[in-house]
Amino acid sequence: MNRRSFLTLSLYTSALLLSGCGTSSRVSVTELKPIKNRQLPIPPLLDPTPDDQGVKHFNLTIQKSFHTFFDGVQTTTYGINESSYLGPTLLMKNGDRVKINYTNHLDETITMHGHGMHVPAQMDGGPHQPILPNATWSAEYRVKQNASTNWYHPHFMGKTAEQVYYGLAGLIIVEDKESSQLNIPHNYGIDDIPLVLQDRRFNANGALDYSPSRREIMHGYQSDIFLVNGAIEPTFTAQAGWLRLRLLNGSNAGVYEVGFHNERLFYQIASDNSLLEKPVPLTSVRLSPGERAEIIVDLSNDAGNTLILKELNHQKDLLTINVSTAFGATYTLPNQLTTLVKEDPATAVRTRQFTLGMQRGTFTINGQSMDINVINEYVPIDQVEIWEITNSMMMPHNFHIHATHFLILERDGSAANVLENEKGYKDTVYLPPNSRVKVIVRMRDYADAQAPYMYHCHFLEHEDHGMMGQFVVTP
């Protein structure tokens, strides 16, 4: 049996096992009712415990759990700490020393990767840092990056898609001096709200159904049942003031177009890894899997009104926002949010090509499928490079690079095609069918000739089926 069919088979087997014990009640799929008027769950902030060296310890325990998606149905999930689906939010400041302790109480191996975190390769939580059942693994580092909304999720070879599907993911919010002094909402859970957007399939019993066919592995495993922070079409009561939303596309393979009904105007203020230099007015934002956007919507004149946040490709409601008559804080949006330090493309030492494709039924980058024993690229520390990524296929992909944050220089050969709201630092870039992007990267820190980082398509079925490669940062 080749590696590919083995992986596919093991996915099926574990999905069957899971759905077998998934629910206690027997209801047919037509009887499954999302909970009415469900309040938006807000992932709790996890209080770190500082030790006497000043290191903040965050303790996360992963175990099987039950989550209520539908009225009267307990669905088997993977939970983190007290949360039965999606873990708590870790809040860090630039410069903090942190130690995140992940303890795995599942009966399968996982990893936990800090997506968007600029950390040494040994602390990255990729496929090379497995956490065996009943083991603890720690990511210990000094936070060294801009304010941004990042996230943690499993990254175990061939199992990422399934483990994320059952609920393993959470947010890591980084604040810095600049961002905390900005005149924008900062009250987590009040006017600064994380929204983890996902789509999920359920079987007739209300069990999560992760069982992709070959075709669904090709096109990505998708559904038109949308979850926001683990709830189906929940409701949030906002104050009549400014509302800051931190959007994460945490789906396996859905490319979302997110906006309010009635083409309501909002401002995007941050991309994956930094503030945008200027707020960008929009009526919708496209997010492919793994991408983030922070947006601000002014509700100060909306007391008593209702807004619907929608996924516009499917015309589906994500979140109902009821604006109360309680008056919230209003601000004046600064014209300039930040000044980004940018590398000069003229100083680039080389250009690397990455072509996303498919060969003999498996996904490839530059004609090669992910092989954990192969280092695909050696990237010298501190050199400016252009990475040119080509999607040679008729289907969408994206491209995520660990360790670093990049700026997009060109789309399809022209700087004019780069969208205003993708001009901040990014770690994941969307690639429509038959398209090309050029990004500028520099590996600033953490040379390690042994431990690799990953680059890959963040459509999780593609990542799990070969569309990933490894690089080391060389001294």
Ligand code: C2O
């Ligand atoms: Cu979000 Cu390589 O991961």
Ligand code: CU
């Ligand atoms: Cu990542």
Ligand code: CU
């Ligand atoms: Cu892909």
